[in-house]
Amino acid sequence: MLSIIGYATIAVILALLLTQRVSAVVALAGVPILAAFIAGNSATEVGTFIKDGLGGVVSVAAMFVFAIVFFGVLRDAGLFDPLINRIVKLAGNAPVTVTIATTTLAMVAHLDGAGAITFLIAIPAMLPIYERLGMSRLVLTTCVGLGAGVMNVVPWGGPTARAASTIGVDANSIWVPLIPAQIGGMILALGIAYYLGRREHRRLSAEPMSELVSVTAGASVNSAKNDSTVESPAGSEESANGSGEIKAPVADQGHEPDSLTRPKLLWVNALLVVITLAALISAVAPPEMCFIVAAIMALLINYPGLKAQTGRFDAHAKGAMLMASTLLAAGVLLGVLEGSGMIDAMAHSAAQIIPSQIMPVFPLIVGILGVPMSLIFGPDAYYFGVLPVLVGVGEQFGISSLHVAQASVLGQETVGFPISPLTGAFYLLVGLAGVDIGRHIRHLIGWAWVVSIGMLIIACVTGVIPWMAS
Template sequence: MLALLGLATIVVLLGAILSKRMSPLVALIVVPIGASLLGGFGFQTSKFALDGLRSLAPVVGMFVFAILYFGTITDAGTLDPIIDRILKAVGTRPTRIVMGTTLLALLIHLDGSGAVCFLVTIPAMLPLYDRLGMDRRVLAAAVSMAAGINFLPWTGPMIRASASLHLPISSLFNPLIPVQAVGLVFVFGVAYWLGRREEKRLGLSSVGGAIPMPRRAISPEEQALRRPHLFWFNIVLTLVVLGTMVVMGEKIPPAIMFMVGLCVALMVNYPDVDMQRKRIDAHARAALMMAGILLAAGVFTGVMQGSGMLKAMAQSAVGFVPPGMASHIPVALGLVSMPLSMLFDPDSFYFGVLPVIAEVAGQLGVPAVHVGQAALLGQMTTGFPVSPLTPATFLVVGLCRIDLADHQKFTFPLLFGASIVMTIAAVVLGVFPL
């Protein structure tokens, strides 16, 4: 009975989110609470929800302060010299242009926002593609691959996986660093191949620098916030924050590092208290929207776990999985995780589907961390730039002025290939046991 109630809860949750009858925030709170009350848990429901909220506090704190930190140093112009150097270095050779596009998108996506990555990279590079007559689908594919492969600790899928499975981000992310490195090699290899193909198609391999480079436009308001004299300070500060988080993540919580980093960045770049307040206000909306969803997810996972619905579903599902195949669950999930982005939005997958898979795997002796890592190799990481369920996909096709179908047909195989390569690398490197 409890297993059926849990299954019905997840079906209703997915239906409400995917049909857009409820926002993810509302569905993640209302649906599990309603199910718990129907299951006869009464006032215990509030305890389940609070337990879930407590477990997510460090994750929510890290996400909020990471958004504020990267927003602040971007406002200060830390990335401007890097962007300008890339634009100057690529020249007018398609191979360099595509690889430069990939590198630029990779750097811009350090803040974890696909929308910001596309809004900065595509307008900066599109004039050069148009001047040379290069295929705009190549531009869309290059930025999609760079953003898709960049699943950093403060990106949405990583945060969701950590929250839904109640695992430290360091335990999910650190073992995947060499896997992500393999993915980056694949992405830049594909970028080089796409550029070479464009050279052959256009006969532009011998083109020099006769075509003038496009210039990036910065508004007067943005220029007033720039702090070019603090470029190296901001770079060193960022390296210290990220390096400490990766190397000492078990001893120093990432949330603390981003809190301290934000305070230092604000005091040095914007000593005026009023300017500090305005910088926080400028980025608070994005941070608080995601924080609200994460806290709502805490209610969902807390109720599902505390009530025993999740465990009951897993115990029922265990009988359908041959014991000899249990160890292959992470590999199988890694191989299908990218196409799942076309079927599930990130909230419904990470908070509705992933906990059930992890619980089933756990019943068979497979650690939940491997299941979470497998999902991160594709589900709304490499998959999000082509998924019709994410606004970022429509931003890519809109900025590049191409059809959605053309973008998906051209880019899907490349992103799927990256996901498969990383899954294989995870096996070879011993991240996933066979």
């Protein structure tokens, strides 16, 4: 009976999230509380479940809030502007350099883990070059999607933070061992960009000049039309992970951009980023402490004074609090599922159905299915609804929850988020570029899958994820 209530709870949450009937916070916190009472738990017991669940996600939520503030402040100060300008300038007129520059720009722009901001930077910067050369806008969205996708594995990105909350570890435990795989994914993404650039060069060389002019003119009109009618799914909200509300907090709300930039502090800010990332990778302090200290330093260095610092917090508060509240609501879900015994009952019943022969390669199956699963499950639905069940099933066969989580973040809503219609940033990507949704998905999904599986293979070769679970 308990497993039935548990599955019903997950099903209702998934239905609410996929149909966008209510906000993620309402679905993730409200449904499990109701389910706990239906299962016969007292108010005191449910309160204990919630308290225990919140305790498991507080550190991740804190890391996320201050990471958003930290990178947001540095973006306000103009740290990334010279690099972005240089990349655009180096793109030139050769399709190969244009596609490589596009992917590189998306990687740099996605350092803060915000999908909407990445697309708002990369698409308008590169689209005029694509139009001038007559290059395909599907190549543009593919290159931007691959660059943003491989960077979305970072611990301050939404999928890794969600996975860490679900299995009760800090995000660094998932991310640091995967750094070689992420670097390999970046190289693969650039290699695909090179191939797409070469293919565009051959196509353009074979087309008469009159056709190129026609294509370019049509692209300009189409793009302008689409830029003015970008819509997001009702109720969707952009979080710093590239999923959610398109109306992401603009870094310089209420201010002229020039009043925020700090060009004289460029190298100081760059050094601050290097030190922060080094502290994260070396684990000299917990991730939340690293970002709290880094955010404080960034504010003191760039915007001294109460008024200026309050303004920067206000500018980034929406995205920070949205994700933090979602993580806390997920803590309620996880606390109820674990404390009530639902997750154990669900895992036990599922383990009886799944063939035991496939369990040694269970993490590999999870990783391989990550990209296509992004078409079905959004980040909240997967990491807070599906992943707990997968982890529970794996544990029935002695498979580490860490391996299942790491396999998940190598594809599900990381490399896969630019093809996911369940994220608001997806609609911003296709809308700004003026491409058809179906054609974009078909053009990108194969390449995204190649990158994801390549990262999974590297993770196996480096011993992070076992080929065969013992």
